[in-house]
Amino acid sequence: MAALRDMGPIVRGCRIEAEESTGDLGRFAKQSEWVLGIDPIDGTRGYRDRIGNDYAVMLHARTRETIHYSLVYLPEASADGTWLEVRDDRIALGPDDPSRAARAALDALAPIPADQPRERRRILVSGFLGHERERAAAVSAAGLEGVLGSQTGGSLYPLMANGYLGGALFHTPNVYDFPVCMHLARALGGDAVRTSDGRPVDFGGVWLDERSSMFRLPGIVACAIDRRVIATLVDVARDWSPERYEVGR
Secondary structure, eight states: OHHHHTTOHHHHTSEEEESSOOSSGGGSBSSOSOEEEEEEEETHHHHHHTOOSOOEEEEEEEOSSOEEEEEEEETTSSTTOEEEEEETTEEEEEEOOTTSOHHHHHHHSOBOOTTOOOOOSEEEEEOOTTOHHHHHHHHHHTTSEEEOHHHHOSOHHHHHHTTSOOEEEEESOBTTTHHHHHHHHHHTTOEEEETTTOOBOOSTTOEEETTTTEEEOSSEEEEESOHHHHHHHHHHHTTSOOOGGGTTO
16 A cells, blocks of 8 residues: 555555555555555465465456556565556566566466457356355256356466466456456457346445445456357356345345
8 A cells, every 4th residue: 555655646646446455555545536456365265275376466447437457466476476467458477577577477478368268167166155066057057167266276367367267257346356357358359248137247336245345346247258158148047136135036
């Protein structure tokens, strides 16, 4: 937060949405068209219990309509940590170089080629509160491959960037990490839509989940790099309950 604060008045003119409430949050705008979303530890349980190395520090910049910038740092995904950056449809993924400033290290990473082979039908299913397996099975029954987070062997974001995952089906995703998934999908030619009506996701209907103290998008969201896969996911999940704590209906 101190580093963002010190970047100057343009950055301080953004509103902050953070999963934690520490640092100089009061130095940033209370109201603004631009939002900086921060997840200080994505994958908190794995980090806390030391059961994996796929936790990450995440930041994105967005307006109501869409995501404009995403940055992910995975401290233990490689010897010196791994960066993922999405910027102007340029996706860069690779190791940090601690001998350089972070910006220089990011600029030195080669962008992922647009024609890189990708697994478009493998879809992460998440957020269904005890019903993930049956929901993943329904996705597979529709001709895709529904998988759980425990089956992927890593963080969603680099796995989507490198082509292992084609997207995700989320129930009421939070606004701190999901937008990076949405940004990747759109940068790769896909989209994120609401399964209730197939309309593209925006951030106009964010709600506060008081049980988890998180801001979330409403309903079920299909996010994928292939628009044909999105159409299948919409067909599968259209009639599932959009209420987070009634997901078995």
